[in-house]
Amino acid sequence: MTNDQSPPQMNEFSWKDVANALSLANMILGLFSIFCSFCKKFHCASWMLLISFLLDMVIRTVTRHLNICCKSGAELNDFAVFTTCGLASALLLGMDGPLNGFLAVIYVLATSFRLCFYSAAGTPFTYKGLPCPYASCVLASTALLTKGNTFILSCMASLMILFMMDQSYYPHDKILDSENWKKVVYLGGVIMLFLSPFSLTAFYCLMWSLSYIFFPDALWGKAVCLRVQHLRN
Template sequence: MLLLMPPTGNERPFVFYRRPLENPPLLQQKDEGSLELGWLWKHVKGRVQNTLVGDLTLNVFSKECVSVHQEAFFEQAAWTCPNLEFARKNAANTLSLANLLMGLSSIICSLNGHHYAACWLLLIGFLLDLADGAVARRLNACSPLGAKLDDFADFTSFGLATALLLQAHQLLDACLVIAYVLAVFTRLCFFCSGIPFMYRGLPCTYASCILVCAFLLSSGNLLILRITAVVMILFMVDQGFYPHDKVLESQLWKKMVFTGGVMMLLFSSSRLACLYYLLWASSYILFPFALWSAVPKMQ
């Protein structure tokens, strides 16, 4: 009840009765929702709500006034934030898919006899494989799906596509190709060290890099390729430990090595680029702890 003027004499006061609010819990729920969301409501975002309660018109405002620029900013953020979150979570997966695409393209090139093109595609996949894990950790986007996708891309590029460079023309050659693929499969599936950032057995990425460089530098000499493949198989099934190189996450010189690999691939001659990648991969295989890790050698 609302008293508009005090009574004087025999005059009756003018009294207005406010109609009881309908569904008070609902209004209370809206008010709690506005407090939780702050000064930005879910849909109205600071606009005026005209609510008719009884015979009176009530203007319900948000807790704080939102300027035009702030409203435009949050309207833009409402659309861009989901896209940025999606990009953050899938940046590393995109690199893994690119590695997979390089492997599939290399397989097609090898089946059509274009082995040199297949080798260069595998070197691109080598760089992509080193980058996807670093991007996932930097963006805090590591996931089981990303790990499976990375393993599948590695098996395709550094297992199947690399094995086709051996050109199985005879039965023994076919057995060597199968042995190489099985070594990569065993290395990816069963050789888990249980130690963070530590590999058991030579990573197939570096084995593929050595084999690709041997193919390019020897002009596809099958004898050299077969000997190199046997040595790489022994390294991959070995029980020795190899450190995670972290070329994009540790010392500056490792980042420079990766950058040099990109520059060599884009602007250098083919032979000089092959020598660079051969030296890179060989240093990791021969001096894994002395050069590529600050962790002491595991016993």
């Protein structure tokens, strides 16, 4: 009996290790982004956050598709998201003045509040408040396109804080296990990240994130609506 049960257990533990390794890699990207921001290399810091944005979708897909539910793994992933989407993203605003520093602190607090209290939406297939990776992607893309213009970044950060703290519901995007066109959008982001000019990639990711923020149901919630209707029936 013991021999029959050990292969599934080993397989389960190995996939948990893969998910944890991806979360750790995501956190390392955030730490590198923080280091780059301290060294005034905001271009590299923004680039790390865009990679983290794409990696986060892989992590969510792996944990959801394999039905991996582990307390330690969930805490590691939340800490990785807080590091990249909270601390690292806030440092893109710079610390040149008290106003930017204050806004950066508010952004970090909004991210932590969103992760702590809005994680469980209570409604199937939805997030409560804007998911932090999308807000981070908007800031990173804006930083690349504007070459770190602090005024524009401050305006975008204020807007992202409002969206994260808002109690509106956003659909689960499920990029990698949903409609084919969503997979094409993700694949396009990966290809552009490594093969296209920086400005074009930043524009692509910005439009991608803004489409999710301003048209969540019209573009990204069609499959979600079908699932909810199926559950009701």
